[in-house]
Amino acid sequence: MGSEKIRRWESGALAHAATDPFGPGPVPWLRGSELHFDDTGHVVPWYVSPAAPPGPRPATSPATTPRPTAGGPRSADDVHRQIKGFASTGAVTPGEAIDFHITVDPPQRFGVDIYRIGHYGGDGAGRITTSPRLSGIVQPAPLTADRTVSCHHWWLSWRLRVPSYWNIGAYVAVLTTDDGHRSHIPFTVRDDHPADLLLLLPDITWQAYNLYPEDGRTGASLHHAWDENGRLLGEADAATTVSFDRPYAGPGLPLHVGHAYDFIRWAERYGYDLAYADARDLHAGRIDPTRYRGLVFPGHDEYWSTSMRRAVDVAREQGTSLVFLSANTMYWQVELAPSPSGVPNRLLTCRKRRGPGRSALWREADRPEQEVLGIQYAGRVPEARPLVVRNADHWLWEATGAHEGDELEGLVAGEADRYFPRAALPEHQGRILLSHSPYRDAQGAVRYQETSLYRAHSGALVFAAGTFAWSPALDRPGHVDPRVQRATANLLDRICKRD
Template structure:
């Protein structure tokens, strides 16, 4: 169990959650505010997590996971997000031909079960489907498989990350993710899931011949080769092998922690931010939970407008807002089905938004929004070295300057670039300064960073890809990171700190 719960309950109700200044004093909680919180209506996600859950398929039996060489069963969805009342199509291939079902699961906490099964389809007849040739100009692989099943999302489904699981009659399984939005209610926090980055890394099919991502294709030696990568990738194809995007686990750790701790959250995707379906100003804060590397101009402008309006942003990963992308429709006109990122000049598809290269080459570097920017791939996981321990961010975590929290700096890292653009703020704090050696052997320093906007919002960046692992994952979970994250999100939402430690049972904290 989250061991910080008792500390919150015993002594920290004297402060108030209304103040957001970046000082070291805990805010004061008025009696009328405390009474309102005590009588509040439970948010939909809290009610949803009272339902009986059951573990969904992975990774309990990886022996029956589909793979890209045999493609026993695979599928994709017609949309990355839908609202209750809308429909979503699933396109499924089965090899060899045979019967199969589709089950839909919502991922959350559910008392530690981790998911809840919402619906199972009738049994269908499945047949093999072709792997299209890559577009000779862009490398795009876009399937045109027929619709296998159309689901109308029930009106009472709770916003969240869902998985459609495809199961063949002989037990092979694969899946594809999608998000159910809540367009009718403004939750305190909206978690924005980085589908553009998920697809950028997707090299379906991983067959040694055909698959392409924005990073690699397959060379003549059947090995990954960046020289034959795609310039554009399509959502009209499965995710590789069993269908779980390789970066999704980072988001999943954040989702479980947020729901375990009873935060009022809803969910959306990169494309919802891009299109305007998600209005950030309807929420107290946006949480970018995982690896959120690929951003369109519309996404960045929406985030900047949100900051200007006083909305808070929390980036719980690293290497965010790094590549500028172009979002295109499918060949048949369906919107938001292709992500383009040439990465080098010239960009054959350049439009009025500019070339699809690094943001720091196109205009203001990501540091202008985040407060930090990408500075390297971490060679081996390193401790996060605490700085500004007297800041309210670290309150109750029991840390001192120079304390080392094992394994938190990993994957990729960000740091403050003294020569880069800085956010418009009079109050900022560097909350860690962690030396690390890059994969190439150079030396860098990771920084977690927090600043207050002139409009009173907060913008926080962890500066590491391993932060959410320290929130939730067995063997990595750490009380100090949990407490600091709760301090941050409580400030963002105005939630009393006495209400923040309400987790279900979980693994013991590490470190």
């Protein structure tokens, strides 16, 4: 490209580099020497763990070694579509099949490595199985109608029947062509076994932010779209409906996916009893949240349907605790609808502030998210700031070494929540704010972040971290904070009734 300005969809860096301050995190196949460019033109190491220098990572075991490729793995992009794909469903139970629809350009053979996210001795994931060598084809171009992009017409490329003995959890299909291009498809394996905690992966919010194809022309999310000159447009011009029948943009990992993976690695390392599901399972009633001691929402979980909120309200009223480890939760109200072929919950709609009728903001529909969380979204945090400890004598901070007014460096980042005095609070037996942290917004005004905990009349605990940086502080190289680790353990141990 010489001295020309490098546009982000040509570099592969995507909007992710600008809007996710943490990236996907350490997973063993994300190793390579590629550099990409963010919005400002700065080089960012997209495929390199913050803890490792650029370059291929030595193999630690056959289970975590990616298929060798000439020159190392290279990220597929949405312009050339070297290899891209999506799954027929977000979550599957052992014994069921999941279908993968994949395009390969130029046509060539490819393979699919299935990884499960977890601790795995510090690797962050383990390879579970590998597909046979498959013949790749160029699938038809995506269909677009009123900014809604869909690939539901793509042919089936590979069907995986999940063996009954596979562990439940968060999985990623890693797609690699013979010439070394790589992309990803996340999915969940769940079952009905009893567990202390149910982890809910925010796939609805992931799809809301998906800009596929990020080609400077076609793609659209609920946040962005393109104009005829390839400029990125804002929310007023974005899609109102997006489809799950399409790949995720760029490398194929959703925005903020690493926040969930950070929590999973940490929780599995310390032996917490986890069940897994995704937000659409909660929406569709495929899980009974009242069966668990606690529900954990590990990452950015901004888009909620009415049935999701109702299910969580019922669970809290029946004694199930709620743990929200991010910020900007339950902000927009959404609807889910079937695909053109009738498959349920494949189209996601959020009208936001457009058109007649009421806003799609929960708080403007007289149901502020603070009624569930105890705090609610306050705004973006342009530059990471310390989280300032408050009420340090509370049991959440016990054995953390944190004292009143201590500053936990970098723990207020991305976006922040706070208590709104004029918004309704949940009914409770006791409520406390565990941080009160100043930061400056984009206009330079001083704002505050707060972390909240309350006990519902049922006895359920409801914790809201109020910052994007909480989950990364559990297990992200370069971001780990032992005080956050201990505080989170104090909370979960109490919910799980551990001694």
